[in-house]
Amino acid sequence: MNNYMTFIRKEIIETIRNKRLIVLACVFMSFAILGPLMGRYLVEFITMIVPAGELDVDGLMGLFDEPTWVDGYTNFYTNLAQVGVITVMLLYMGVILDEKRRGTAPMVLMKGLSHTTFVMSKFTVMALTTLVIMLVSTPIAHLYTYILFEEAGNFGEMMLGGLIFWIFLLFIIALMVFFSTIAQKVSNVALYGFLAYFAMVIFDVVQQLREFLPYGLVVRAVQVSIGYFHEHLMVNLLITIVAMIILLAVSIHILKKKEL
Amino acid sequence: MSETMAVETFGLTKRFKTALAVNEVNLRVPQGAICGFLGKNGAGKTTTIKMLTGMKKPTSGEFAIMGKKETFGKGIRAVGYLPDVPGFYGYMTGWEFLDLCARLCNMPEQERKTHVDDLLKQVGLYGVKTKVSGYSRGMRQRLGIAQALVNNPAVVFMDEPISALDPMGRRDIMEIIGGLRGKTSVVLSTHILSDVENICDHIIIIEKGKIVEQGTLDEIKARFGHEDTVKVTFYTPEDCGKFITALKEQGEFDVREEGMKVAIQSSKLAPVDVSKLAAKLLTNGDLPFKGLNIDAPSLDDIFYEVTK
Numbered sequence: 170m171n172n173y174m175t176f177i178r179k180e181i182i183e184t185i186r187n188k189r190l191i192v193l194a195c196v197f198m199s200f201a202i203l204g205p206l207m208g209r210y211l212v213e214f215i216t217m218i219v220p221a222g223e224l225d226v227d228g229l230m231g232l233f234d235e236p237t238w239v240d241g242y243t244n245f246y247t248n249l250a251q252v253g254v255i256t257v258m259l260l261y262m263g264v265i266l267d268e269k270r271r272g273t274a275p276m277v278l279m280k281g282l283s284h285t286t287f288v289m290s291k292f293t294v295m296a297l298t299t300l301v302i303m304l305v306s307t308p309i310a311h312l313y314t315y316i317l318f319e320e321a322g323n324f325g326e327m328m329l330g331g332l333i334f335w336i337f338l339l340f341i342i343a344l345m346v347f348f349s350t351i352a353q354k355v356s357n358v359a360l361y362g363f364l365a366y367f368a369m370v371i372f373d374v375v376q377q378l379r380e381f382l383p384y385g386l387v388v389r390a391v392q393v394s395i396g397y398f399h400e401h402l403m404v405n406l407l408i409t410i411v412a413m414i415i416l417l418a419v420s421i422h423i424l425k426k427k428e429l
Numbered sequence: 430m431s432e433t434m435a436v437e438t439f440g441l442t443k444r445f446k447t448a449l450a451v452n453e454v455n456l457r458v459p460q461g462a463i464c465g466f467l468g469k470n471g472a473g474k475t476t477t478i479k480m481l482t483g484m485k486k487p488t489s490g491e492f493a494i495m496g497k498k499e500t501f502g503k504g505i506r507a508v509g510y511l512p513d514v515p516g517f518y519g520y521m522t523g524w525e526f527l528d529l530c531a532r533l534c535n536m537p538e539q540e541r542k543t544h545v546d547d548l549l550k551q552v553g554l555y556g557v558k559t560k561v562s563g564y565s566r567g568m569r570q571r572l573g574i575a576q577a578l579v580n581n582p583a584v585v586f587m588d589e590p591i592s593a594l595d596p597m598g599r600r601d602i603m604e605i606i607g608g609l610r611g612k613t614s615v616v617l618s619t620h621i622l623s624d625v626e627n628i629c630d631h632i633i634i635i636e637k638g639k640i641v642e643q644g645t646l647d648e649i650k651a652r653f654g655h656e657d658t659v660k661v662t663f664y665t666p667e668d669c670g671k672f673i674t675a676l677k678e679q680g681e682f683d684v685r686e687e688g689m690k691v692a693i694q695s696s697k698l699a700p701v702d703v704s705k706l707a708a709k710l711l712t713n714g715d716l717p718f719k720g721l722n723i724d725a726p727s728l729d730d731i732f733y734e735v736t737k
Contacts, residue, residue: 175532179518186520272516275484276576280533281504425502429484 173286176277180294189260190298196256197249197302201309204245209236209317238321241314242394246334250387254366257299257341262358264291265349265424275429284425288346292417295342300335307331322395330394333406337386340409343416350420350427383409433496435460435584435614436481441490443476443638450476452638453490458584458631460495463610465625466618467732468635474618475513477635478586481616482510495583506534509582509613513589515573519562523554523572526561527579534580548575552605567598574605584614591619603628626728636736646728653726653734657700659693661707662719672718675710685733689719692730 184190207214212233265288268274278287307328315321348361369384379385380401386409389402399405436458443451451473458464468474479485481492486501493499494507517526527548531541549555552571561572570590577585587606591599599621607628609615619625625632632649634642642649663669669691673684676693682703683694695703700723711718726734 171535172533175529179529182525183518183520272512272514273518275482275510275512276516276530277533279482279484279504279508279510280530280580281506281535282533283504428479428486428501 172282173290176282176286176290177294180291184294184298190302192260193256193298193302194305197253197306198309200245200248200253201306202313204248204310205238205241205314205317208240208242208244208314211236236318238314238318239395241318242310242322242327242330243391245310245314246330246387246391246394249334250337250384254338254341257338258345258362258366259359261295261342261345262349262362263355264295264346265420266352266355266358267349269429270355278429285421288350288417288421288424292342292346296339299338299342303331303335303338304328326396327394330390330392333386333393333402334390336406336409337383337390340383340386340413340416343413343420347416347420350423381405381408383412432459434458434493435462436492436494436616437496438477438481438492439490441477441480441492442488443473443480443485444488450638451480451487454635454638454640456633456640456643458614458616458633460583460614461611462631463606463615463617463629464631464633465629465728466616466633466635467620467622467625468618469736470620472635472736473638474635475588478510478588478616478618482508482586484510506580507583509577509580509585511570511573511577511585511587511590513592515569515576517561517564517569517572519560521561522559523549523557523561523564523568523575526572527575530576530579544579548578551575551578551608553601565598567594567601570594570598570602571605574602578609578613582613584616585609586616586618588618589620590617591621591624599624622728622732632728634732634735641735642731649731650726653731658724658726658730659700659703659707659721660724661691661693661711661721663689663691664717664719665689668716668718671714672707672710672716675714676707679706679710692724 274287278284307330308324311321311324311327321327344365345358345362348358348365352358352361369382372378372382373384379388381404385405389399389405392399393402434457436456438454438456441451441454442449454473454477466474466478476485480487480501481494483499483501483503483505491498494505497507499505521529524545527545528541531545536544546555549557552575554568554571554575557568561569564572573590574587577587590606591602594602603624606615606617617625617629626646629646631645632643633640644652661672663672666689669686669689672691673686676682676684680697681695683696685692693703693707698706704721704723707721710716711721
C-alpha cells in the first residue's frame with residue numbers, strides 16, 4: 170500500500186509537470202464549448218464559410234431539423250469519441266514502454282516496487298485524471314447547451330452520461346497499457362491503438378455488436394444524458410469493465426515475465 | 430566454515446536464441462571487495478550483471494547474494510545497480526528522485542530525508558536544484574551512483590559507469606567508487622584497465638561467456654609473474670615499424686604495438702635475453718629510442734594475455 174501511494178504521488182507529479190493534464194483539459198473543455206456551439210449554429214457556420222449566392226440557404230435549412238439541446242449533448246460526446254479518444258491514446262501510448270526504454274522501470278522495480286503496483290498506480294492516476302476532466306467538462310457542456318438553447322436536459326442524467334463515457338475512456342486507457350506492455354516501439358503502440366480504434370468504429374456499424382461492445386458506450390452516454398436508459402446499458406458496461414480488467418491483468422502478467 | 434561471499438554463482442548460464450552469452454559461470458566476489466569485472470565487448474559482462482540483479486532470467490544455474498539464493502522476478506533487496514546509461518524522471522530534481530527511491534525502499538520519513546541529503550553530499554550533488562533533464566552526463570552518473578546506494582545495499586553492480594565520461598568526470602566517479610571501500614561490495618564492469626588497477630582489489634575476467642581468470646589483483650599478477658615484458662619506447666612510428674621488422678627476422682616473438690611502445694614476449698628466451706637482443710637491434714639499426722625496460726605484467730598485459 171505504501172509503494173502504491175508513493176508511485177501514485179510520482180504519477181500525479183508526472184501528469185502535472187509533463188503537461189498531460191493541461192493538454193487533456195484543453196481538448197475536453199474545448200469540446201465542451203464547441204460541441205453545443207456547433208450543434209446550435211452549424212447551418213449558420215456553413216452559410217458564413219460559403220460565399221453568398223453559391224448556396225441555397227433555404228434548401229440547406231430544409232435538410233436539417235431545427236437544432237435542439239439534444240444536438241448540443243450529442244456533439245459534445247461524438248467529438249470526444251473522436252478527437253478526445255485519439256488525444257488520450259497519444260498521451261498514454263508510452264505509459265509502460267517509455268519507462269522500459271528510458272531505463273526507469275528497472276530502477277524503480279529493483280527498489281521493491283511490484284509489477285502489479287507499477288501498472289495499477291499508473292492506471293489509477295490516468296483514471297483519476299480523466300475522471301476530473303470529465304467531471305469538469307461535462308457540466309461546462311451542460312451549461313453551454315443551456316445558454317445556447319435556453320433549455321437543457323436533466324443535470325444529473327448528463328453527469329451520469331459523462332461517467333458512462335469515462336468508463337469507455339478507462340477501457341481505452343487499459344488498451345493502451347496493454348499495447349504499451351507488449352510493443353517494443355512507441356510507433357507500434359500507436360499503430361495497434363489506431364487499428365483497435367478503427368476496428369471498434371467499424372464493428373459499431375453492426376447494430377447487434379454495438380449493443381454489447383465498449384464503443385457502444387458512446388451512444389449509451391448520449392442516451393443517458395437525454396434521459397433514455399437502453400435495456401442493454403448494464404450489459405454494455407459489464408462487458409467493458411470485464412474487458413478492461415482482463416487487459417490490465419494480462420499486462421501485469423506479461424510484464425512480470427518480461428526481462429528488463 | 431567458509432566465508433560468505435558477497436556474490437557467488439553456480440554454473441550460471443544464459444542462452445539467447447542463437448548465442449550462448451554466459452556459459453557455466455562460477456564467480457566469487459568476497460564481501461567488502463571492489464571487484465573489477467573485465468571483458469571485451471560482448472564477452473557477457475552486462476548479461477551476467479543483469480542476471481545477478483534479477484533483471485534477466487538465467488537459462489540454468491543459480492546465484493547467491495550474501496549467501497542467500499536469489500531468483501528472477503523477485504526484487505533483490507540486497508543489491509544496488511547502476512546501468513551504463515542510467516534512466517531518470519527528467520522532470521524531477523535529484524533530491525526528488527532519490528526521495529522517490531527511498532520511499533519505495535520503505536525507509537522511515539526522518540531517516541529518509543537525512544539519508545537522501547547524505548547521499549547527495551557523497552556524490553557532490555547536494556544543493557543542486559536543477560531538474561535531472563538539465564544534468565550533464567557526469568551529474569547523471571553521480572545521481573545514478575546515489576540511487577544505487579539508496580537502499581544501503583550489500584552489493585552494488587556498476588555497468589561501465591565511466592565509459593562515456595571525460596577524464597575529469599571519470600576521475601570524480603572513480604573517487605566516489607573508491608570511497609565505497611569497506612562500506613559495501615562493488616562489482617565494477619569497465620574497459621578502462623588503469624582505473625581498475627588503481628581502485629580494485631579483486632579481478633574477474635570473462636571471455637566469450639566464460640570466466641577465464643579471477644582472484645585478487647596480487648594473486649593474478651603472481652600467476653603471470655613469469656611473463657615479464659620487454660618494452661621499447663620510440664619517438665616515431667617509422668622507427669617502431671623498422672624495429673618490429675628486424676625483430677621478427679630473429680625468430681618467433683609475441684610482439685604488441687601500444688602507440689610508440691613495442692611490447693615483446695618470448696616463449697624461448699628469458700626477458701633479460703630478449704632485452705639484450707632488442708638493444709643489439711637498436712644499435713645495429715641505428716634506431717633512436719626513448720627507453721628500454723623489463724616490466725612486470727600490468728593488468729593490461731594480463732588482460733591481453735588471457736583474452737587473446
